Amino acid sequence: MDQVMVIGLVAGFITTLGYVPQIAKGYRTGRMDDVSVFMPLVLIAGMSLWLAYGVLLGDVPIMFWNGVSIALNVAIIAMKFYYGRGAPPVTR
């Protein structure tokens, strides 16, 4: 594995990690009202194309991390609907 691929893998790990605090905050507070559902929806559409781009280039970091990021954004959408609009705050 060359150094460039290592940078790509670390870069993908960190950007993928970026969605985790949003999921954690949503779980902790039981609120996702201020999060736009269109953010994860549009991100998933774009990441699906990045996944295709990675497949076409045979680029492992792009394929792998876009796959994981898609899953995390599906979770954000699911939480958004689960907690609903204007649900009372929850203390966890």
Next chain:
Amino acid sequence: MDQVMVIGLVAGFITTLGYVPQIAKGYRTGRMDDVSVFMPLVLIAGMSLWLAYGVLLGDVPIMFWNGVSIALNVAIIAMKFYYGRGAPPVTR
């Protein structure tokens, strides 16, 4: 420009577009309470590495769109601080 680069450019355009609804919603409601500040912070760290990855590979779509996405996430952090914690909702 080959077809794979076109896919990469479109993919980057769409993922970058994903942060716009969050900025629009924040502006409209004047609230960013439920958005974790660590999401854009960590995304910026990761995207900076993606930018480096793109530079090392000479990959134009990766360089360009990560640059724009970094700017949009800086805007999300700025709005988060500007609207503050528990600010009253604004109708625009």
